Amino acid sequence: MPQNTRRLLRGIGLVCALALGATACGGSDDDGSGQKQVSAADIKAALKKGGKVKVWAWEPTLKKVVTDFEKEHPAVDVELVNAGTNKDQYTALQNAISAKKGVPDVAQVEYYALSQYALTKSITDLTPFGADRLKDSYSPGPWNAVKSGDGVYALPMDSGPMALFYNKKVFDKHKIKVPTTWDEYLQAARKLHKADPKAYITSDTGEAGLTTSLLWQAGSRPYKVDGTKVGIDFSDKGARTYTETWQKLIDEKLVAQINPWTDEWYKAFGDGTIATLPTGAWMPANFASGVKEAAGDWRAAPLPQWTAGAEASAENGGSSLALPELGKNKELAYAFVEYANSGKGVQTRISEGAFPATTKDLKSKAFQDTEFPYFGGQKANKVFAESAANVADDWKYLPYQVYANSVFNDTAGKAYVSGTPLSEGLKSWQDASVKYGTEQGFSVQK
Amino acid sequence: MTGPSSPVTTASPTIPAPARAPGTPPRLRTPRVRTPRRHTAGRPRRSVLLTVLTGLVLLYSLIPLLWLVVSATKTQEGLAGSFGLWFGGDFALWDNISATFTYNDGVFTRWFLNTLLYVVVGAGGATFLAVLGGYALAKFDFLGKRAVFAVVIGAVAVPGTALAVPTFLMFSKMGLTDTPWAVLIPSLISPFGLYLMWVFATEAIPTELMEAARIDGASELRTFFQVALPLLAPGTVTVLLFTMVATWNNYFLPLIMLKDPDWYPLTLGLKSWNAQASTAGGDPVFHLVITGSLITVLPLIAAFLLLQRYWQSGLAAGSVKE
Numbered sequence: 186m187p188q189n190t191r192r193l194l195r196g197i198g199l200v201c202a203l204a205l206g207a208t209a210c211g212g213s214d215d216d217g218s219g220q221k222q223v224s225a226a227d228i229k230a231a232l233k234k235g236g237k238v239k240v241w242a243w244e245p246t247l248k249k250v251v252t253d254f255e256k257e258h259p260a261v262d263v264e265l266v267n268a269g270t271n272k273d274q275y276t277a278l279q280n281a282i283s284a285k286k287g288v289p290d291v292a293q294v295e296y297y298a299l300s301q302y303a304l305t306k307s308i309t310d311l312t313p314f315g316a317d318r319l320k321d322s323y324s325p326g327p328w329n330a331v332k333s334g335d336g337v338y339a340l341p342m343d344s345g346p347m348a349l350f351y352n353k354k355v356f357d358k359h360k361i362k363v364p365t366t367w368d369e370y371l372q373a374a375r376k377l378h379k380a381d382p383k384a385y386i387t388s389d390t391g392e393a394g395l396t397t398s399l400l401w402q403a404g405s406r407p408y409k410v411d412g413t414k415v416g417i418d419f420s421d422k423g424a425r426t427y428t429e430t431w432q433k434l435i436d437e438k439l440v441a442q443i444n445p446w447t448d449e450w451y452k453a454f455g456d457g458t459i460a461t462l463p464t465g466a467w468m469p470a471n472f473a474s475g476v477k478e479a480a481g482d483w484r485a486a487p488l489p490q491w492t493a494g495a496e497a498s499a500e501n502g503g504s505s506l507a508l509p510e511l512g513k514n515k516e517l518a519y520a521f522v523e524y525a526n527s528g529k530g531v532q533t534r535i536s537e538g539a540f541p542a543t544t545k546d547l548k549s550k551a552f553q554d555t556e557f558p559y560f561g562g563q564k565a566n567k568v569f570a571e572s573a574a575n576v577a578d579d580w581k582y583l584p585y586q587v588y589a590n591s592v593f594n595d596t597a598g599k600a601y602v603s604g605t606p607l608s609e610g611l612k613s614w615q616d617a618s619v620k621y622g623t624e625q626g627f628s629v630q631k
Numbered sequence: 632m633t634g635p636s637s638p639v640t641t642a643s644p645t646i647p648a649p650a651r652a653p654g655t656p657p658r659l660r661t662p663r664v665r666t667p668r669r670h671t672a673g674r675p676r677r678s679v680l681l682t683v684l685t686g687l688v689l690l691y692s693l694i695p696l697l698w699l700v701v702s703a704t705k706t707q708e709g710l711a712g713s714f715g716l717w718f719g720g721d722f723a724l725w726d727n728i729s730a731t732f733t734y735n736d737g738v739f740t741r742w743f744l745n746t747l748l749y750v751v752v753g754a755g756g757a758t759f760l761a762v763l764g765g766y767a768l769a770k771f772d773f774l775g776k777r778a779v780f781a782v783v784i785g786a787v788a789v790p791g792t793a794l795a796v797p798t799f800l801m802f803s804k805m806g807l808t809d810t811p812w813a814v815l816i817p818s819l820i821s822p823f824g825l826y827l828m829w830v831f832a833t834e835a836i837p838t839e840l841m842e843a844a845r846i847d848g849a850s851e852l853r854t855f856f857q858v859a860l861p862l863l864a865p866g867t868v869t870v871l872l873f874t875m876v877a878t879w880n881n882y883f884l885p886l887i888m889l890k891d892p893d894w895y896p897l898t899l900g901l902k903s904w905n906a907q908a909s910t911a912g913g914d915p916v917f918h919l920v921i922t923g924s925l926i927t928v929l930p931l932i933a934a935f936l937l938l939q940r941y942w943q944s945g946l947a948a949g950s951v952k953e
Contacts, residue, residue, distance in 0.1 A: 241890070245912050268890040270906040280796075280887060284803035287890065343911065446909035448710060448917045455708075467911035475908065475915040478708050502911060538912050 223314045223516060231516035235260025238517050241268040241278065242293035244342065244504065246537035250530040254521060257529075261517055271295060275587055282307050282511060290512035291522055294339060295504040296330035297394070297586045300410065302507065303333040304584045309508040310336035314519045319527055325578035326500040327542040334412070339505035340526040341542035343534070345465020346573035347398060347488045347501050350472070353561070354482040355384065355460045363486050367430045370461075370489045374439040377460055385441035386434070388459050391598030392445060393590035394501060395463070396427075396611075401499035401580045403427045403491045407615075408581045409630075415583065416630045417618050419611040426491050428608045435600060435607065442601070451475040454483075463488055465501035466569035470538035473559045480558070485565040488572060498575040503542065540569065547573055585625060589618045696928075703727060703925040707918040727922040734904075734919055741893060742900035743926075746879060748811065749896055753818030754874035761821050761870050765828025766859055770836060783829075786822035792883050799887050813888035814896070818878050824870040831866035832859070868941035872934065879931055897927045 240247070240263060251263045266289070268277050275298055281288045294302060302308040311317075316337040320328060327341035351363060356373075359380040364370040374386035389395065400407060405423025409416035434440050441459055443450050453459040455478040462468065472483060488498055506522045508515060524530045531541050535552065546552050547570040556562045583589050596617050597610035615631065622629040698715055704724040705713065713719035731739050768779060798817055799808065807813045836859050844854045860867075882898040889895060892903065901923050908915035 243906075243910055243913075245910075245914070266890055267892055267903065269903070270910050273886075273906070277887070277890060280799060281803075281890075284800050284808070286803040286806065287808050345911070448908075448915070451908070451915055451917075452710075465911070470912040471915075474913070504911075540911075 221313060223519070225315070228314075228516050228520050231514070232258045232261060232520055235262070236514050236517050237262045237264060238291060238514055238521050239264045239266065239289045239512075240291040240293075240506075240521070241266050241274060241289040242291070242506070243267050243270045243274065244293055244539070246534040246539045247525065249537055250525045250533050253529065253533055254524050257524075258520075261521075263521060271298075272587065272591070278509070282509065285511060288509045288511040290508065290514055290518040291506050292509055292512075293342065293504050294507050295502065296327065296341075296500070297397075297582045297590070299330060299339060299505060299507065300333055300582055300584045301587060302509075303336065303338040304413070307510050308338050309510050309512075309515065310338060311340065311508065311519065312337050314515075314523075316340060316519075316523075322527060322545060323542050324544050324547060324573045324576065326573065326576035326580075327503055327505070329578040329580070330500070330503070330582075331505050339507035340522050341503070341505050342526050343467060343503050343539050344542035344573060345467050345500050345502035345540070346569055346576055347402065347463060347499050348466055348468075348565075348568050348572055349461055349463050349486045349488050350468060350483055351461040351486060352454070352457060352459075352479070352482050353484045354479075355457045364489045365487070366493050367489045367491055368493075371430060371433055371439075374434060375437065378437075378439050381457075384457055385459055386439055387461050387463065388441040388443040388445070388450065388453065389431075389434075389601065390442050390444050391594050391601040393593035393597075396593070396597065397582070398499045398501040399427050399431070399463070400424055401577065402488065402497050404497070404577075406580065408583050410581045410584060413584075413627050414630075415622050415627045417583070417615050417622070418631060419608075419615050423491075424611065425608070428606075428611065430491075432600075432607045455479045463501075465503065466540045466572065467502060469557060469559060469565065473538070481561045484560050484563055485568045487568055496575045497577065498572040499580070500576055542573075583618065583622070584627070585618075585622060588621055589614070592617050592621075699921065699925050699928070702918075703922045705918065707916070710918055710921070723918070724922075727918055728926070731919050731922045731926065734916065738892065739897075739900065739923060739926075742895050742897045745811070745894060746896040746898075746927075749814050749818060749881070749885075750875055750878045753815050754871065754878040756815075756819045757821040757824060757874040757878075758867060758871045760819060761824035761828045761874075762860070762863060762867050764825045765830075765866075766832045766836075766855060766863065768825075768829045769832035770838065770841065770859075783822050783826050787826055791817075795883050795887055798884075802888065808888050809890050809894070811894055814881070814885050814894075817884055818874075818881065821870070821874050821877075824874055827870055827873075828863070828866055831869075832863060835862050835866065865941050868938050872938055875934060876931060897923070901927065 235258070238261060240251070242265065247265055251265050255261060255263055268274050268289070274293070278288075278292055278294075292308075294308070299308075312335070319340070323341050324344060324346070326346065327344045331337055331339045331341055349364075355361075355377070356363065359377055361373050361376055362369070364373045370386065377384050377386055397407075400419075400423060403423040403426045405419075405421050405427065407417060407419050407421070407424060409418075441453065443453055443459065450459075454462070454472070454476045469485075473480075476483075490497060506526055508518050508522065512518060525534070527543065531543055531546055535541055535546060541547060541552075547566075553567050553570055554564055555566050557565045593614060596614040597607070599605045599613070600607040600610035619629045619631055694716070701716060701718055702710060704722050704727070705719045706721060706723045706726075709719035709721060709723070768776065794817075802808050802813050802816075807816070840858060840862075841854055844858045849857070880898060881896065882902075885894075885896050885899050889899065892900070895903070901920055904916055904923065905920045907913040908917065
């Protein structure tokens with residue numbers, strides 16, 4: 186077992202694989218049990234004493250939060266650094282952890298990437314700070330994501346309960362009803378593409394995040410994680426439900442082949458080429474800044490259901506703030522994270538366009554009654570808040586999901602470019618994930 | 632396809648000689664070529680096929696540049712809504728340029744100056760060291776020269792990318808990561824430049840000239856600076872151009888070394904602007920990324936145009952034995 190653990194610690198992470206043997210990744214030596222409790226008074230004293238907190242995050246609304254926080258605690262100097270976006274930042278963080286130098290005090294980590302850091306204990310368990318008492322203030326999806334075993338390894342910063350964004354103008358033009366089930370979605374896709382061969386119901390070139398989210402909603406639970414014991418299985422009923430419908434969309438060429446986040450993608454939302462987008466509730470800000478020309482055309486609707494009348498939802502995206510184990514000024518760092526993700530900072534971030542993970546804000550009247558000029562005055566937060574409440578909280582990501590997602594296109598993604606069935610694609614994704622996990626020292630069952 | 636067995640060939644005596652490539656222009660149009668003269672170096676042989684091929688390659692390499700220039704004149708919306716290789720409705724080049732320099736509190740200027748610093752100190756230093764080393768290796772005999780040769784050749788073969796992570800670990804032990812030194816110091820070493828200067832110095836500096844200088848009483852330093860260095864000029868410019876391009880375009884090394892956007896070179900800065908589009912709540916600024924890229928390639932083009940003639944003679948040096 187110790188042999189196994191050491192192999193695991195050494196192997197995990199992309200860069201560690203490159204720098205193999207140079208140093209152990211996340212090699213924190215303490216077993217995590219002997220941590221002392223940090224009381225509110227300790228934190229208060231630390232805030233008074235002051236110091237520096239280095240934050241690695243790319244989330245734009247944090248800028249304002251940092252300014253407010255520093256105004257409230259003049260002794261504290263928060264340095265906000267954009268060290269790259271998602272994968273780039275994880276590589277940088279892993280590098281810094283390997284080198285044991287330059288590790289930030291706070292790091293933004295997306296939910297799907299959290300368990301990798303939690304498992305190797307390269308981020309701090311926040312229970313001694315009293316983080317576990319915040320359980321009821323967060324919606325179930327994000328809270329489940331920051332928990333690992335008995336520990337709480339980060340505080341949820343935002344969340345991405347899914348909704349269906351659709352172009353009302355296009356739907357009205359072709360007299361298409363907003364789909365409430367995925368079957369109706371398929372019908373709508375056929376009708377739309379027939380009416381206008383240049384228009385597609387959505388675009389999907391094979392994106393791990395979307396696929397796992399839709400599996401989540403369909404009730405599939407492909408990943409079982411218990412410490413270093415991992416199970417991967419894409420053959421349950423939920424997965425079949427998903428592949429059957431999505432296969433038809435691919436086979437009948439009803440989804441556009443436009444890569445997400447490109448200028449072409451943003452353009453396609455503007456000119457009606459892509460008529461819907463099932464994604465997280467953080468999307469409105471991107472619509473407003475990236476698809477200005479279609480202001481007023483789009484609306485948000487509840488995510489279509491796999492069984493008519495159900496109310497299942499899932500999360501897509503969303504990130505947390507964690508405290509790397511090698512960071513300094515833990516009390517100050519925690520104080521900042523709590524301020525930004527649970528305290529006053531939440532309101533600031535909402536007003537800047539972020540989507541919260543805190544139930545109090547999700548339920549508040551002011552939040553739910555916010556009218557979105559971009560969505561023609563729709564009170565879209567109602568849709569999102571309802572979705573957030575309907576997210577099943579038993580979903581698990583792999584402890585090496587960052588790697589798994591990086592090979593999605595080489596495996597499952599083949600279904601989008603060649604005749605490989607999607608179910609077989611998922612099977613080869615499963616094989617690749619099993620192989621990597623075994624190599625990294627996990628005990629993996631298929 | 633030769634088909635001598637086919638009966639049809641005998642029935643078609645009008646088939647022209649097969650030696651002429653399809654697409655050869657009619658002879659009437661180029662009467663001067665017809666003069667039966669030997670092709671000499673002064674009058675290179677013309678080949679239509681070759682011209683067409685070269686033209687295609689030229690087009691292939693110019694189209695992205697054309698796209699860049701054209702796209703830099705468009706607004707963010709126009710970029711998405713119009714044909715890529717021709718101008719859109721409104722001409723927003725000047726707006727884009729000023730927006731590029733003012734966006735995010737003018738951080739682009741900072742990145743530009745950083746890049747200049749890395750190029751001037753890094754590439755300049757690398758060239759200087761390569762010239763010194765190349766000269767010494769070419770003109771002096773010392774113990775372990777063969778070992779140095781082996782190391783240099785080996786170093787040329789190892790791509791810088793492969794060394795990036797070990798370098799990172801080493802630099803972080805020294806506490807140099809996230810400082811400009813982390814980019815500057817590795818840039819100072821150019822095995823290829825050293826090798827090039829070595830070969831060049833062997834050919835370009837007659838040992839007799841150095842001996843003459845010594846007999847006249849010049850010190851070694853003076854011999855180097857006043858006799859050897861001018862002779863090495865074409866090679867020096869070549870190495871300078873190579874290291875300049877490498878440093879200007881350097882991406883991976885700064886990527887892993889630098890976290891503070893204040894020390895980013897242009898490559899990393901533009902990448903971070905581009906990545907903005909793919910985050911929740913991010914602000915897509917594709918038009919600024921494109922305009923920024925155009926501004927970024929201009930100094931390199933200028934450097935090439937200015938140094939080109941030295942560079943050409945540099946590459947040809949040593950090819951003719953006198």
